[in-house]
Amino acid sequence: MGHIDLHCHSNASDGALTPTQVVERAVAQGAQMLALTDHDCLAGLAEARQAAETLNLPFVAGVEVSVTWRGKHTIHIVGLNIDSTSDTLSGHLAQVRQGRQERLQHMADLLAKRGINGVYAGALALATNPDMVGRAHIARYLVSQGVCKDVHSVFRQYIVPGKPGYVKHEWAQLADAVQWIRDAGGIAVVAHPGRYEFKRTSMMALLTEFKEAGGGAIEVSSASHSADERLQFASYAKEFDLLSSAGSDFHVPGEKGREVGVTPDLPSGCRPLWDEWLKERK
């Protein structure tokens, strides 16, 4: 296992810990470098950077942008080494976050038809930033009400496509997300590509578009990936001349197979995205 983690969440989006707690936990796990990449927001970055400086942990400012690709697939694009004070990026992200509360209301109405009440207020109460309320908050609320035994069951039974509480949403465009990240001085990374369950044709199309838009890396090492998937995405990285990244996608302590600051090693032959950054900090 490696100790470079360039993808994780705080309670600025749908993680459970404060940015400071995330950094402290990463250090306790032996992290060598950490990027905080909250969904569609930069709100946790200043605090995380401060905590990382205090603990002498090399820190990278990041974000995970929600994208709708080809009108139907939700794709996540991580931006790394961004200027966390960029008003332009911040403005675009505020646009992406718009509609999260309406989506929540819509989902709450659908769930109420199934006899599950109080979802709107319940989920909002669990979110730090009311415009950054997401499905994870809904899932935690349902678990707290005893509707399901855990968050994964809520997703599986209620809030993924095809299930009664799911509401389709239009996020950012792929090329826009990549451009915003680049304009803020960052590098764009396709997050957890294995999670999209694309066949080769779709993955090739996605990576072609991503590359043309100026994308720079693939998250080859992800807690979401099997060893086979790591090899598969390492080979895509090579094919598309993209760098390789590693991220835990940590949200909550105690999740099976997922810990902040800990990621599987990249397969040999990958060009690690962080090489330059580690050198700069030595």
Ligand code: AMP
């Ligand atoms: P949203 O952006 O509000 O649609 O929520 C997406 C988030 O939901 C992801 O970043 C994960 O944190 C969480 N999520 C998605 N699918 C699952 C799942 N099957 N089990 C647990 N959490 C999930």
Ligand code: MN
């Ligand atoms: Mn999340």
Ligand code: MN
């Ligand atoms: Mn994601």
Ligand code: MN
């Ligand atoms: Mn994530």
